[in-house]
Amino acid sequence: MTTWNFICPLDDIPRLGARVVQRASGGDIAIFRTAADEVFALLDQCPHKGGPLSQGLVHGRRVTCPLHGWNFTLEDGQALAPDHGSCARFEVKVEHGQVLLALN
Template sequence: MNWIDIGALDDIPLRGARRVKTTQGCVAVFRTAEDEVFATSASCPHRNGPLDEGIVHGRKITCPLHNWVFSLETGEAQGADEGAIATYAVRVENGRVLLDGTALARASAA
């Protein structure tokens, strides 16, 4: 894996998110109340809602435009909603958030 340092963990508020611009496109990086970090595509597949502006609850994100809910772990839509968002490997090391650039590059090539 090719890990890319995308910033400090403290730059992402608890139960919040940040949009990260990469050469392969934008990624939303989320921090849960339990201090877990997840990375997904930055837009909702329904109407391209900005997921980084959504509501983080548990291990889920709710799109701010039409309340679609997605699992931060799998990217699958929850409930009656259909579809999925891409998820990317992410880890925290020494207070820095690292994103798997190899998987991101693979996704953008598809």
């Protein structure tokens, strides 16, 4: 069974922006908000050079790493060609205006 953890109200995450959640087990999680108020959660580390994806540009359902311009799909964390690699993805949802993250 999934345990959902309250993170913040949706409005605390700027549209086309992100919020960082620190984990005790290491590896921060970036929660992204699109222009359409969709939320996605990825490990906050580009597999290329470790750049903080939370500081990247959100466009559509993608984020661009601020260090070297790699693009990742927010739905699954996959790099877009010609780049290769992926970021871990986490389950996240919005209920009644509240962002909830599965940290199991």
